[in-house]
Amino acid sequence: MTYTSNWDKFDHWLNTRNQGQDEFIQAVREIAADVQPIINVHEEYKHHRVLYRLAEPDRIITFKVVWQNDNGELRINRGWRVQQSNVLGPYKGGLRFHPTVNESILKFLAFEQCFKNALTGLPLGGGKGGSDFNPKHCSDAEIMRFCQAFMTELNRHVGPQTDVPAGDINVGQREIGYLYGQYRRLANEFGGTITGKPLEFGGSLVREEATGYGVIYFTENVMSAADDKLTDKRINISGAGNVALYAAQKAISHGAIVTTLSNSKGTLHIKEGLESTDLNMIISNKESDNALKDAADEGVGEWLARATPWAIPCDIAMPCATQNEILLQDAQRIIDNKVQYVVEGANMPLSEDAAELLHASDLVYIPGKASNAGGVAMSGFEMSQNAQFEPLSFGVLDQKLKDTMAHIHSQCWEDGFAADSDQVNYSRGANVAAFRRLADAIVAQGY
Incomplete structure (x- = not known):
């Protein structure tokens, strides 16, 4: 078979070896499209076949x-x-x-x-x-x-x-x-073989909150770089797990207006914004089969059965539920509603065609591999605490989380500009910055 480019050759290899594994192919293709130009100008990356190996x-x-x-x-x-x-x-x-x-x-x-x-x-x-x-x-x-x-x-x-x-x-x-x-x-x-442990035997403070908090810290870095701020921004959040709930908690504490939470059964819409006391009630009841509908029954917002948050106008869309939850029609609604930012709290929450549509729009899109990295960062801090037998305070760990999210933002910003654009592409920046670190490690360690 003759290939017209290295991309075509890689894509054929990827699809042939992973037939029927659509989620995996989607994830690899999204990153490969951004890093192929980097590979093309680095002979050592091509020689070591770093993308194939990853x-x-x-x-x-x-x-x-x-x-x-x-x-x-x-x-x-x-x-x-x-x-x-x-x-x-x-x-x-x-x-x-x-x-x-x-x-x-x-x-x-x-x-x-x-x-x-x-x-x-x-x-x-x-x-x-x-x-x-x-x-x-x-x-x-x-x-x-x-x-x-x-x-x-x-x-x-x-x-x-x-x-x-x-x-x-x-x-x-x-x-x-x-x-x-x-x-x-x-x-x-x-x-320290497992992280996320209870505090009584080696767990870490801030672990439960870390991913959600990190999403908000990263969002604030993005907005600061754009001379914008989180205060009074309306945020539609999907999900009702730790990421969604603690992202909502931190957003509210920083002056934002959280208007939705959701689960597989529907969406809780709070038009005037979720109050901290009501959110704390939901958090305390999060193990319930439907804590969000229970909250609506208690007078907290309106329960929209079988609905998602994406048709509701907002400034920031924050998918925090699961992969491929925003489909093409949802992406179009987000664009039609003039949403300014889409910040991923979940892993790959956009379908492939939805991602293409949002990338082509004027809104700022933040990939989950950057914005939801706070959880794994805190896991790394837990591993360090376990190795040193030295637990750290909530305040120290929260500051380390903020610093980590700022560090990730600076990498995405630095690598996010294309030669023909003066607008940062955070998805490209995240993919390229991470790929460089991985590729250089592969080359340095040989084969």
């Missing part, structure tokens, strides 16, 4: 998870750990328990994690893992037994200098505690 996981571990429900019946799930790249440090990335989890989603998340972790400046590689286990409607004892069975299989592949998992969707402090307890028993050691 797009191929170091290994994918797949295993059976057998556990017992409360009726004594055996259940069988599938578990994965995708160890994408460790050229910068031990593999680092969360575990996700959800019935939609599959290899393609975990590969996309692990690939994105490599670039996100590179932007933090910390010595962290990229990985991701999880299971198609659905913890909804399971008892606490069932979740414990599942976590113990999962870690029994995973433990031989992780460790403080090898692979350090963390939480993700449906894996919070409870699940992390059960996973860590089983690891400790099997490994006969107390080390």
Whole structure:
């Protein structure tokens, strides 16, 4: 086969090797399009085939998870750990328990994690893992037994200098505690092998809030660079997990007007803006099946069943739920409503055609690999605290988070200008800055 360009050759290789893995292909293509010009002028990058090596996981571990429900019946799930790249440090990335989890989603998340972790400046590689286990409607004892069975299989592949998992969707402090307890028993050691632990045994302050807070800190850096400010800006946030809730909390405390939160069942619309006391009520009730509708029933805003936030006018759209949640028609509504900024709190929340449409518009688009890197940065700080047996205060960690987000912003700004434009492209800046760090590490370490 004859190729018209290096891009065509890479794209054919990518699609041939990963057939049916649409999420992974989408993630790789988005980054590859920005970094191909960099590769074309660096012979060492071409010689070492850095993009191909980054797009191929170091290994994918797949295993059976057998556990017992409360009726004594055996259940069988599938578990994965995708160890994408460790050229910068031990593999680092969360575990996700959800019935939609599959290899393609975990590969996309692990690939994105490599670039996100590179932007933090910390010595962290990229990985991701999880299971198609659905913890909804399971008892606490069932979740414990599942976590113990999962870690029994995973433990031989992780460790403080090898692979350090963390939480993700449906894996919070409870699940992390059960996973860590089983690891400790099997490994006969107390080390920083998992982050997101409860404070009582090695967890870190600010960890629960870090991703959401970091999204707002990054947004403020973006707005400051544009001689703008967050005060009185109307923000539509999607999601009702930690990222969404703590982004809302920090935004409100900095003078913004948060007008929506959402989940898979619908959207809570608060036209006049969410009050801190009402948000705290939602946070305290976040484990409920529908904390947002419960809040609406208590008089907090209007519940819009089966609706998303994207048709509602705002200044800032902040998708904080899941991948591909903003589709082409949503992107068009955002443009029609003259939204000024789209700031991703989730990983790859835009479908491919939605991303293309927003990139071609005049609004400022901030990719999640930059704006939601606060969570993994705080995980890195937790690893450091565990290694030194020295917990840090909330204030110290919060300042370290602010500094990290400012550092990421400066990298994106520096690499975000194209030769023919005087407007920064944050997506390009994030991709190029992270790629350079990863590529240089690959070249330096040889093959």
